[in-house]
Amino acid sequence: MTTVLISGASVAGPALALNLRAHGFDVTVVERAPALRPGGHAVDVRGAALDVADRMGILPQLQAMRTRMRGMSMLDADGNELFRSEEYAASSGRLDSPDLEVLREDLTGLLHRRSAEAGVEYVFDDTVTALTPLDHGVRAEFQHGAAREFDLVVGADGLHSATRRLVFGPEEAFVHHLGVYVAVYTMENILGLDEWQVWVQAPGAGGGIYPARGNTELRVNLGFESGPIEGFHRDRQAQRAELARRYAGLGWEFPRLIEGALAAPDFYCDAMAQVKMDTWSRGRVTLLGDAGYCASPLSGQGTSLALIGAWILAEELGRLPVDAAPAAYETRMRPFAELNQALVKNEPGSPEADAAIEFAKSAIRV
Numbered sequence: 044m045t046t047v048l049i050s051g052a053s054v055a056g057p058a059l060a061l062n063l064r065a066h067g068f069d070v071t072v073v074e075r076a077p078a079l080r081p082g083g084h085a086v087d088v089r090g091a092a093l094d095v096a097d098r099m100g101i102l103p104q105l106q107a108m109r110t111r112m113r114g115m116s117m118l119d120a121d122g123n124e125l126f127r128s129e130e131y132a133a134s135s136g137r138l139d140s141p142d143l144e145v146l147r148e149d150l151t152g153l154l155h156r157r158s159a160e161a162g163v164e165y166v167f168d169d170t171v172t173a174l175t176p177l178d179h180g181v182r183a184e185f186q187h188g189a190a191r192e193f194d195l196v197v198g199a200d201g202l203h204s205a206t207r208r209l210v211f212g213p214e215e216a217f218v219h220h221l222g223v224y225v226a227v228y229t230m231e232n233i234l235g236l237d238e239w240q241v242w243v244q245a246p247g248a249g250g251g252i253y254p255a256r257g258n259t260e261l262r263v264n265l266g267f268e269s270g271p272i273e274g275f276h277r278d279r280q281a282q283r284a285e286l287a288r289r290y291a292g293l294g295w296e297f298p299r300l301i302e303g304a305l306a307a308p309d310f311y312c313d314a315m316a317q318v319k320m321d322t323w324s325r326g327r328v329t330l331l332g333d334a335g336y337c338a339s340p341l342s343g344q345g346t347s348l349a350l351i352g353a354w355i356l357a358e359e360l361g362r363l364p365v366d367a368a369p370a371a372y373e374t375r376m377r378p379f380a381e382l383n384q385a386l387v388k389n390e391p392g393s394p395e396a397d398a399a400i401e402f403a404k405s406a407i408r409v
């Protein structure tokens with residue numbers, strides 16, 4: 044049986060694992076975190092990704108777990124309402140759209156459960172430290188586990204992919220910073236929001252806040268403008284301190300929201316960035332999702348790209364030899380990935396942005 048190692052258990056990794064099991068592959072997923080990582084903003088499953096979810100047999104579950112917002116308000120930095128909409132929510136777009144918005148951790152939980160039930164081996168709390176090409180495969184060394192050989196290795200380990208670094212070199216050559224950091228975390232619903240989002244604009248900062256889990260909690264997304272900060276993405280303490288510094292002195296509910304950031308166990312903060320590479324594969328190693336072609340949360344398409352990429356890669360591996368499949372996957376996927384990366388050029392929420400995303404989200408066949 045063909046053996047595949049996937050690095051990263053978020054969206055792309057477990058989705059590929061589930062699809063590969065359906066094609067009869069022997070799949071191991073290694074995840075650096077000690078368990079599935081909780082938290083995250085609501086993410087969108089759109090256009091062709093809905094067809095993928097249908098074929099994967101997870102569409103009914105995604106429909107059942109969708110967020111149900113009634114609308115949104117845009118506030119200025121003092122909390123004054125600038126406008127409101129009952130037709131549109133900034134996180135997901137039109138509320139009458141067939142697209143599905145779900146909490147990231149609900150999606151990753153579903154994909155992990157389904158793939159583990161299908162026989163995928165999960166190894167948490169470990170990471171690849173070396174990948175050596177063999178005649179017909181790859182030897183993988185791990186921080187904790189014993190070295191193993193696989194027919195194929197797939198890096199689905201996100202924006203700061205270790206697989207990409209080991210095989211293609213330092214991330215500075217591929218990661219393009221978009222000038223903004225975003226922190227995402229959960230706290231109690233101190234704003235009393237009832238299926239309603241608020242988005243706040245402050246100079247150089249701002250973000251969106253919405254309730255989840257039956258209005259019992261808030262998902263807070265606060266951003267700040269900044270160039271790349273050296274060594275920042277692994278240092279939660281530095282991220283919390285920087286967020287507090289950027290929001291110090293702002294009014295409205297910001298002080299209480301920052302208190303929430305300091306206490307949140309699922310606090311996550313990273314740069315808005317894109318990954319651009321000339322090729323996603325080298326030998327028997329290939330990249331999937333954010334690791335290979337991150338479009339950034341500003342595109343609203345990262346999760347759909349991960350699901351569609353995972354479907355196409357598995358399909359090509361199901362019909363072609365392992366040496367040929369990654370190139371066939373890239374040929375089909377690259378134009379779609381580049382189209383979606385181009386979405387961030389538009390002003391979010393503008394008619395141009397809405398039209399571009401409508402076009403881009405279905406500009407591929409699965």
Ligand SMILES: Cc1cc2nc3c(=O)[nH]c(=O)nc-3n(C[C@H](O)[C@H](O)[C@H](O)COP(=O)(O)OP(=O)(O)OC[C@H]3O[C@@H](n4cnc5c(N)ncnc54)[C@H](O)[C@@H]3O)c2cc1C
Pocket residue numbers: 050051052053054055056073074075076080081082083084085086147169170171199200201202203204205206227311331332333334339340345346349
């Ligand atoms: C905790 C978290 C919160 C997020 N929150 C949001 C959000 O609020 N909004 C949004 O739009 N996007 C968010 N994202 C990103 C979003 O999940 C992705 O853009 C998209 O779904 C594509 O998924 P992916 O699987 O390619 O990459 P990612 O979701 O980034 O997943 C990569 C996975 O690889 C793991 N990993 C990293 N390095 C290694 C390593 N060396 N060895 C093994 N495993 C490794 C990570 O722990 C993670 O589980 C978040 C990602 C994470 C990890």
